[in-house]
Amino acid sequence: MIKNISRTALLIALAIGICCVLYPALLWGVGKVFFPFQAGGSVIYGPGKEPVGSELIAQPFTQDQYFQPRPSAASYNAAASASAALAASNYALRSRVASVLGPIVRYKSGPRAGQLVAPDIEHWFQKDTFGGAPSIVSQWATAHGGLAQAWVSADSSHARYVNKWAASHFLDVAQFVKQNPGTPKPGAADLAVAFFTSFSKENPGKFPGVVSQAGAAAAEMGPVNQGTDIQSTFFDMWRQDNPDIDLEAVPGDMVTTSASGLDPHITFENAEFQVDRVASKWAQLSHLDQTQVREQIRRILEANAFLPLRGLAGDKMINVLKVNIQLQRRFAPAL
Amino acid sequence: MKLWIIPIGLLLAATLCAIPLSRYFAWIMDGKFRPPRWLRFFEKALDTGEQTWKSYAVSLIVFNAGLFVTGFVVLALQPWMPMNQDHKGMLAPTTIFNSVVSFMTNTNLQHYAGDVNLSNFSQIFFCILNMFLSASVGFCALVAIIRAFRGQKTVGNFFVDMWRVFVYLFLPASILFAVFFISQGSPMSFQSSFQVTTLEPGSMGTNDKGEPARQTIVTGPVAALESIKMLGTNGGGFFGMNASHPYENPTAASNFFNTLAMMLFPFALVLMYGRMLGKMRHSWVIFSVMLLMMAGTIIWSVYFDTMKPNPAFTSRAASRTYDIPDKTAPGGKIDVCKPRVAGLPVDQHLGNLEGKELRFGTSAGATYAAVTTDVTCGSVNAEADALNPLAALAPLTGMWLNCIFGGKGVGLMNFLMFLILGIFLAGQMVGRTPEYLGKKIGGREVKLVVIALLMHPIMILLPVGLFAATPWGMKAESNPGPHGFTQITYQFSSASANNGSAFDGLGVSYGFNDNPNPAPEARAWDIATGLVMLFGRYLPIIAMIAMAGFLGEKKSAPFGLGTLRDDTVTFGFLLLGTVVVVGALLFLPLAALGPIAEQLGPIPFGG
Numbered sequence: 048m049i050k051n052i053s054r055t056a057l058l059i060a061l062a063i064g065i066c067c068v069l070y071p072a073l074l075w076g077v078g079k080v081f082f083p084f085q086a087g088g089s090v091i092y093g094p095g096k097e098p099v100g101s102e103l104i105a106q107p108f109t110q111d112q113y114f115q116p117r118p119s120a121a122s123y124n125a126a127a128s129a130s131a132a133l134a135a136s137n138y139a140l141r142s143r144v145a146s147v148l149g150p151i152v153r154y155k156s157g158p159r160a161g162q163l164v165a166p167d168i169e170h171w172f173q174k175d176t177f178g179g180a181p182s183i184v185s186q187w188a189t190a191h192g193g194l195a196q197a198w199v200s201a202d203s204s205h206a207r208y209v210n211k212w213a214a215s216h217f218l219d220v221a222q223f224v225k226q227n228p229g230t231p232k233p234g235a236a237d238l239a240v241a242f243f244t245s246f247s248k249e250n251p252g253k254f255p256g257v258v259s260q261a262g263a264a265a266a267e268m269g270p271v272n273q274g275t276d277i278q279s280t281f282f283d284m285w286r287q288d289n290p291d292i293d294l295e296a297v298p299g300d301m302v303t304t305s306a307s308g309l310d311p312h313i314t315f316e317n318a319e320f321q322v323d324r325v326a327s328k329w330a331q332l333s334h335l336d337q338t339q340v341r342e343q344i345r346r347i348l349e350a351n352a353f354l355p356l357r358g359l360a361g362d363k364m365i366n367v368l369k370v371n372i373q374l375q376r377r378f379a380p381a382l
Numbered sequence: 383m384k385l386w387i388i389p390i391g392l393l394l395a396a397t398l399c400a401i402p403l404s405r406y407f408a409w410i411m412d413g414k415f416r417p418p419r420w421l422r423f424f425e426k427a428l429d430t431g432e433q434t435w436k437s438y439a440v441s442l443i444v445f446n447a448g449l450f451v452t453g454f455v456v457l458a459l460q461p462w463m464p465m466n467q468d469h470k471g472m473l474a475p476t477t478i479f480n481s482v483v484s485f486m487t488n489t490n491l492q493h494y495a496g497d498v499n500l501s502n503f504s505q506i507f508f509c510i511l512n513m514f515l516s517a518s519v520g521f522c523a524l525v526a527i528i529r530a531f532r533g534q535k536t537v538g539n540f541f542v543d544m545w546r547v548f549v550y551l552f553l554p555a556s557i558l559f560a561v562f563f564i565s566q567g568s569p570m571s572f573q574s575s576f577q578v579t580t581l582e583p584g585s586m587g588t589n590d591k592g593e594p595a596r597q598t599i600v601t602g603p604v605a606a607l608e609s610i611k612m613l614g615t616n617g618g619g620f621f622g623m624n625a626s627h628p629y630e631n632p633t634a635a636s637n638f639f640n641t642l643a644m645m646l647f648p649f650a651l652v653l654m655y656g657r658m659l660g661k662m663r664h665s666w667v668i669f670s671v672m673l674l675m676m677a678g679t680i681i682w683s684v685y686f687d688t689m690k691p692n693p694a695f696t697s698r699a700a701s702r703t704y705d706i707p708d709k710t711a712p713g714g715k716i717d718v719c720k721p722r723v724a725g726l727p728v729d730q731h732l733g734n735l736e737g738k739e740l741r742f743g744t745s746a747g748a749t750y751a752a753v754t755t756d757v758t759c760g761s762v763n764a765e766a767d768a769l770n771p772l773a774a775l776a777p778l779t780g781m782w783l784n785c786i787f788g789g790k791g792v793g794l795m796n797f798l799m800f801l802i803l804g805i806f807l808a809g810q811m812v813g814r815t816p817e818y819l820g821k822k823i824g825g826r827e828v829k830l831v832v833i834a835l836l837m838h839p840i841m842i843l844l845p846v847g848l849f850a851a852t853p854w855g856m857k858a859e860s861n862p863g864p865h866g867f868t869q870i871t872y873q874f875s876s877a878s879a880n881n882g883s884a885f886d887g888l889g890v891s892y893g894f895n896d897n898p899n900p901a902p903e904a905r906a907w908d909i910a911t912g913l914v915m916l917f918g919r920y921l922p923i924i925a926m927i928a929m930a931g932f933l934g935e936k937k938s939a940p941f942g943l944g945t946l947r948d949d950t951v952t953f954g955f956l957l958l959g960t961v962v963v964v965g966a967l968l969f970l971p972l973a974a975l976g977p978i979a980e981q982l983g984p985i986p987f988g989g
Contacts, residue, residue, distance in 0.1 A: 075571065077564065123597065130886060306763065309623075313740070355634030
């Protein structure tokens with residue numbers, strides 16, 4: 048037994064020396080000498096020669112003049128990679144995708160081919176009937192209690208608005224407590240469904256949103272009847288009411304999250320889908336001709352497109368950060 | 383057609399590499415390699431003399447106990463150790479227990495996230511150390527079994543075998559692969575993280591002072607860990623999202639070799655088995671059966687995941703109502719309605735892209751999911767939780783059978799269980815005493831095999847039942863209905879098979895010890911899966927070494943007319959039949975309640 052223990056100790060000590068000291072040190076040296084760029088994290092530099100990110104790691108772009116990466120379940124946090132881990136049968140997945148689609152989907156055929164459906168979602172929403180029954184918002188909150196709660200928790204102003212409602216609707220709150228004896232002192236999120244039901248009754252065809260009041264310093268919440276919130280939240284319900292309308296399909300990678308949350312690429316189709324938006328914004332910013340800008344951007348895209356494993360493995364794609372840096376180089380000096 | 387290039391290329395390449403590799407392995411393990419004198423010095427220092435199978439097994443257990451203590455100390459002392467620039471604290475005690483067991487048993491189930499919870503010191507002195515050593519343990523156990531089968535009274539020396547495996551086999555291979563991974567873009571530094579100013583200032587939001595936030599990028603000795611992680615079929619990622627993270631797996635080429643790396647050793651070991659026993663034809667039969675099953679799981683997952691859209695966005699043309707008889711319900715039946723659903727306008731010609739990375743290629747995620755569970759690696763390059771419902775059956779099957787090449791050593795050992803059982807059943811059917819390698823299989827051997835074989839289903843079915851019925855499981859599920867059940871099933875299957883992949887949505891992470899908001903039932907998961915991993919690893923290993931020891935002691939009967947030939951196609955079908963029938967009988971109910979129910983049930987399921 049003594050022998051076993053001593054040899055165990057010796058073997059672990061040797062392994063520490065070899066695997067934990069020599070082995071990483073050797074590789075570190077190889078990296079330093081032969082692959083300094085890769086071993087250092089593939090850091091790339093922007094137009095001003097400052098490090099703007101890693102070629103391999105996605106970073107967020109929100110403004111219209113940039114190509115946007117795939118949505119990230121990790122909020123592009125490269126210190127905590129994460130996936131959404133949503134099953135196909137989980138409504139949260141469908142709802143997340145629908146909310147991206149609402150503001151960007153266009154008609155594919157018919158008299159309005161090429162136009163956004165977003166205004167029609169708003170019209171439909173203002174009429175306030177879904178599936179032949181009144182009160183869209185109330186139906187939505189009842190069917191998807193989790194989403195209603197998520198809306199309340201999403202922002203502190205939302206929670207404040209619900210609390211304000213609760214203060215003036217003590218009868219509704221009392222009824223909630225009666226039905227849910229487990230939560231004698233409900234918080235804002237607990238009251239989500241009750242709030243939306245009552246809100247929908249008082250404000251048919253409206254959804255709580257930011258209303259800008261003249262003279263008010265901070266943004267106030269109030270009932271609104273249009274805006275991206277409505278387009279996003281109610282696109283799926285609008286779709287269920289209009290199942291046969293022909294819509295332009297959006298590239299799959301544009302609405303699905305990647306496994307790491309840091310996927311630096313988008314498919315070429317996704318880039319083409321975005322190119323009009325990007326071109327018109329750069330044209331507007333740099334006062335250049337839009338068709339010319341579009342042509343130049345297309346050339347940048349073509350130059351950056353690549354096929355994984357030289358085409359053996361997958362479809363054409365581009366690196367979002369690299370393309371955006373080139374756009375910045377090309378057009379920003381003209382600003 | 384392009385979809386199949388990656389899987390076919392992988393199977394071909396791994397098979398071709400396995401032939402020379404198996405020759406090299408056998409050469410090393412038979413002690414024919416004469417290392418230079420300074421290396422012989424270490425071998426001599428470790429050598430405790432030839433061991434019987436019993437003392438070999440004792441050494442194996444003592445060594446693993448030593449590994450446990452070392453791992454526990456390294457992880458528990460993380461806050462006080464060097465190379466911790468980001469000041470990472472101590473993990474919760476149950477998580478330390480779970481992680482130490484997990485890495486020691488070659489499972490690498492991770493209830494923590496490497497990029498968030500581990501310092502570079504822990505990554506190197508805990509993860510990399512365990513990856514080299516735990517991979518070698520399974521390898522050595524198999525070599526001992528082979529020697530016992532050869533009728534040797536002594537089965538070699540455990541410590542010398544360990545040295546040979548990790549220094550002469552794993553180390554050179556790891557260096558080669560690591561250099562390739564660096565060339566593709568895996569970082570290799572001792573820095574913890576660095577910050578960059580995003581191209582669009584403020585796109586990451588603002589910090590406390592109202593300035594545009596910068597992006598913090600975690601880096602470290604990624605390439606060093608990545609190569610042994612794959613070669614040793616360990617599977618515990620440097621980053622939380624494992625081989626899907628662009629630093630662990632930067633390109634399509636790195637992904638191909640990443641996948642190939644985990645197949646090399648398990649493939650070669652099967653041929654080494656035949657070479658060391660002098661029965662090459664027999665090992666080719668085993669190899670073909672395994673290859674057939676692996677191809678089956680790959681085809682299954684690629685077909686249902688890459689060639690089918692994600693059903694979350696597709697339409698269902700008409701609603702259907704099903705009557706389910708139920709005595710307690712009014713009217714004697716419940717109506718279950720699958721309502722009509724209008725599809726979302728999403729172009730899904732590339733298959734299910736939710737939880738996939740683009741750069742690996744279209745079918746790479748599904749292929750990887752099948753391979754990683756077949757060879758019990760457990761690394762992932764796509765989110766297993768977001769696989770299409772039926773596609774998830776492929777990784778589950780890989781873990782349930784646990785012998786489709788399997789982990790180093792243990793995979794073949796598991797296969798040998800099915801083999802002995804198959805021969806035993808066949809012998810019962812024709813009324814002959816069953817023999818393997820010319821030795822009569824007696825009651826004692828079959829008992830040991832059945833103990834080892836039943837460990838796996840017991841370690842899956844019992845805890846799944848327990849957790850599915852209690853808040854331990856119900857509070858941890860993150861997806862509704864049957865998929866939540868699959869999450870629980872997957873976690874225990876992964877633990878018992880010593881695989882280590884997971885449906886990531888399951889709430890099993892406690893995080894740092896001072897985490898104010900841990901997953902509510904994380905402690906129960908840490909302890910339960912930790913125990914499952916321990917039993918799932920050591921009981922079969924010990925039982926199989928004992929079985930081989932007892933069998934090897936017997937006299938070899940001469941090859942006769944009535945001997946069951948073990949190198950024919952018929953024998954291959956006997957093996958395949960045994961694995962499929964036994965495996966299916968054990969796990970079909972789980973499959974029906976989980977993935978199949980999810981596919982057939984309403985999508986979306988509930989609110």
